[in-house]
Amino acid sequence: MGGATSKDRYDRAAASGILTLNRQKVRSWSSLTKALKKLSTLRTLSITENPLRDPVPHAFTALSLWSTLVSLDLSHNSITCACALGSEAPLPKSHAVQTLPRITSAPAGNAAHGSSPLPLESLDISGNDLHMLPPLLSARFPRLRRLVCTDNKRALVIALSLERCIGASKSLEVVALQRNRLNTFSVADDAVENPFPALRELLLDQNHLGGTVNLGFVAGRAAPLLPSLKRITLDEQRGEEPLRHIDVAIFVHCPGLVSLSLRGNRNEEELHSSLVQSGTYRSWQERKKDVVDKKLHAGGQAELL
Structure with missing residues (x-):
């Protein structure tokens, strides 16, 4: 693994709980896993910009370090x-075709797998060549607060909806999915009333979303609801x-929304004009004006579309 086999590097990681393997020519999951077996109390692990092309193996996910790991970066x-x-x-080699049965039979809500909940709070899997967003992440990592998967090298597949794919989560706060060539995106269907109660930011810039975008929200239906969502970005599709x-249903189902960014779209002005014609949008705009004014008065930054 090049510099990744340095005894000093691993000795420091054992003492600090932090291991960074950036541009270390890590090529083998087998060698990496063998080295990581000696580090059972890591809190932060960053393995980035290496030629580590093979699928993540079960041996890596079964390491003892998962009982303490809080942040994992496997990007690029x-x-x-x-x-x-x-x-x-x-998982069998044919697991991709079994994805739908797996996610539809998974426990509802924030139920974790049979063992003790794992403490992972931040996961970055950007800049890879993933065939799909990994299913059931929230079930295995119920404390996950930050999920980043941007710049995938092929069009990223998200099975059914974000909630159906990764599972509902009481902890998830930020989802970043920019530049993944997404043609469609749904947060959740109406089977789960409050799939992501803590979600604050949903970042979908520079994808391939076109036509009418509703993010899975349907007018006239009470669910799903995202009470904490403050910011949605749909720039430069x-x-x-x-x-x-x-679709103005977004403003109904996201009652805490303060910012919806549409910058850089080909018909940005028409999008704004269409929204202004909606009574639902105008009511939302008036409700949120006071919130924005208070932030600006306090010296902060705020945006109201």
Whole structure:
């Protein structure tokens, strides 16, 4: 593994709880896993910009360090599959075709797997070559607060909806999915009333979302509800079909929303004009004006579309 085998590096990690393997020519999961077995109390692990192309193996996800690991960065390694991260058991090679049965039979809500909840709070799997967003991440990591998966090298697949794919979560606060060539995106369907009660930011810039975008929210239905969501970004959508319309159901289902960014879209002015014609949007705008004014008065920054 090049510099990654340095005894000093691992000795320091054992003492500090932090291991960084950036551009260390890590190529083998087997060698990496063998070295990591000696570090059972890591809190932060960063393995980035290495030629680590093979799928994440079960041996890596079964390491004892998961009982203490709080932050994991596996970005920019060209990894082709990270589905093992959401599974306690080894996955068969055919697991991709079994994804829908797996996620539809998973426990509802924030139920974790059979063992004790793992403490992971931050996961970055950006810049890889993933065939899909790893299923059931919230079930295995119920404390996950930050999920970052941007710049995937192929069009990222999110099975059914974000909630159906990773599972509902009481902890998740930030979801970053920029530049993944997403043609559609749904937060959740109406089967779960409050799938992500802590979610504050949903970042979807520079994808391929076109036509009417509703994020899975349907007018006239009470669920799903995202009470804490403050910010949605839909800047610079790059699909063949331009972003033409924002469904105002978003403002009903996200009552705490303060910022919806549409910068850089081909018909940005038309999008704004369409929203202004909606009574639902105008009511939302008036309700949130006081919130924004208070932030600005206090010297902070705030945006109201």
